[in-house]
Amino acid sequence: MPVPEHLEFFIDPSRCIGCESCVQACSECDTHRGHSMIHLEYVERSRTTQTTPVICMHCDSPTCAEVCPADAIKRTEDGVVQSARKPRCIACSNCVLACPFGVPKMKSDLELMMKCDMCYDRSSVGKKPMCASVCPSQALFFGTREEIEQLRKRSAAVNRFRFGNQTVTTKVNMMVPRDTRPEYVDVAAAMEEDSLGGDIMLNVLST
Amino acid sequence: MGGSELSRPVVKSGLWAAVITGLLAVLIVLGSRNLAHLDAALIGYLFASLFATFGLTYRYAMWLQRPPTAMYWRRGWHVFFRSGHLWRNTAEWFRRISRGFALNLFIWKRGRSRWAAHWLIMWGCILASAITFPLVFGWIHFETLPDNLEWYRAYVFGLPTFAFPVDSILGFITFHGLVWAAFLVIGGVMIAMRRRMREHGAAAVQEFGEDILPLLLLFAISVTGLMLTASYTWMKGYAFDFLAILHAITVIFTLLYLPFGKFFHIFQRPAQLGVAFYKDVGAAGAQAACRRCGEPFASRMQVEDLITVERQLGYQYELPNSAIEHYQWICPRCRRSMLAVAQGTLWESARAEESRASALTNAMDPAGFE
DSSP: OOOOTTOEEEEOGGGOOOOOHHHHHHTTOGGGTTOOOOEEEESOTTTOOOEEEEOOOOBSSOHHHHTOTTOOOOBOTTSOBOOOOTTTOOOOOHHHHHOTTOOOEEEGGGTEEEOOOOTHHHHTTTOOOHHHHHOTTOSEEEEOHHHHHHHOTTEEEEEEEEETTEEEEEEEEEEEESTTOOSSEETGGGGGSOOOOGGGGGHHHHO | OOHHHHHHHHHHHHHHHHHHHHHHHHHHHHHTTTTTTOOGGGHHHHHHHHHHHHHHHHHHHHHHTSHHHHHHHHHHHHHHTOTTOHHHHHHHHHHHIIIIIISOHHHHHHOHHHHHHHHHHHHHHHHHHHHHHHHHTTSEEEEEETTEEEEEEEEETTEEEEEEETTSHHHHHHHTHHHHHHHHHHHHHHHHHHHHHHOHHHHHHOOIIIIIHHHHHHHHHHHHHHHHHHHHHHSTTTTHHHHHHHHHHHHHHHHHHTTTSGGGHHHHTTHHHHHHHHHHHHHHSOEEEOTTTOOEEEEHHHHHHHHHHHHHHTOOOBOTTOTTOBGGGSOHHHHHHHHHHHHHHHHHHHHHHHHHHHHHHHHHOTTOOO
16 A cells, blocks of 8 residues: 555754654564664764654655665655665665765665655555654654644745756655745765754744 | 567567477477477477466566666675685575475475465476476377287387386385375365455455456366376276366466466575575675664675666666765665655744744734724
């Protein structure tokens, strides 16, 4: 069954409080039981307490799938980029290195790439993915567009990301300021920026 | 891509498929001594095998022409045959064949029932293929000895080999080879089906054509094959003709399905060996350091190969006017962090804009009058 069209994933890293609930819950998912697919990163630990949960953004044209020599990564019709097919994955790590968001994980002992599949056993029947069901600050939110617009009056959802000359469109949305809503989030340009200060966490209250 | 560019790989693959199928046909003619030892009852299997060969070669050739596959194919052979490493690589190849392919140890680590299912099905299919195809192609046949009808002699490519009494343990084992294969396959299929029916996660992502149909086909082949044996052994050939046709249908359908479905992984999977050698060489060679954090994160060779492959695929991760040059030079960890940095930057800009607007308002209306 496909993921219902009216349900979408919205991420808001600025709301992350680093509790790791998502990390623990993720490993409860039946499609990758025992393996947490979430990355919880400290953005720049020496300078800020900011953390960020990273899930698969489910690209429309997934680079991970395109660079896979074994043709092991498939995107289902509902736009979910599935984890590598077990019979095909040859554990080359191309996907791990090519994903612009740094999402896939290589399980070397299993000779298998595994990645977030939006908890397909749950999302395909209209349930929230495990991470979104436990995130206390709603940095990870799964629901309708109307719900998120109601909850975040100052935010808007964007699903286009820029990496140098490459624009990537994704199924998962990121919340950005509504007033200055950009056409896309320029991720590569952020390399030129100073790391975040503590003020970013105030967004939990203000957005 | 234009139509003419698309057709080039298709033509190339078609030619390869025709050549390999033709080669097999020649080998069949030679091995069966001008078709003299072909079993007429197996002609359907023969043509299905030729079709499967064409389909498999075509798909394999198409697959090899994908930029990432082509890159690894070239690299895999190149690193294997590097001068001065051939003996070590050959020994390593045997070790990896034993552990990965004969024992399926990597599947063992993924799950015991998954391993048991795969191992049983794999060895059942290998045994069945090793018996069936030479018989279908006329490469092996049996004849009674002229002076003793109680003895059989096996002929390989028309050349006489060992002989054995029909009523012997060796004879029993030899002539029931497909029965043993069927037992292995049925055991594996049962374990696999149980897992697919009981595991919530497997049920969520499985597809009928990709995951269930192959199991049903293997089960059907094995059961109808066993029914043939049961018919001639214990039931005086009851319904044998019908069962023979039924069995042929299941086998031929599976042969025709080979190039299109899950079974194609049998032919893709050996690429794992080339990748392992490629990774060995990459780990021993120069490493790529992240151009943001400075940490090594992958083999430089693989990063450079990926940049080439991405360009061939039409991706444009180049970073103009930046010393980083290409996004591939950023490690996965930094990529994850930068998503948050990018979002934070947008909010900081928005707040700065708000502050400016607020300051402007205050400047124009310092007393706060409306």
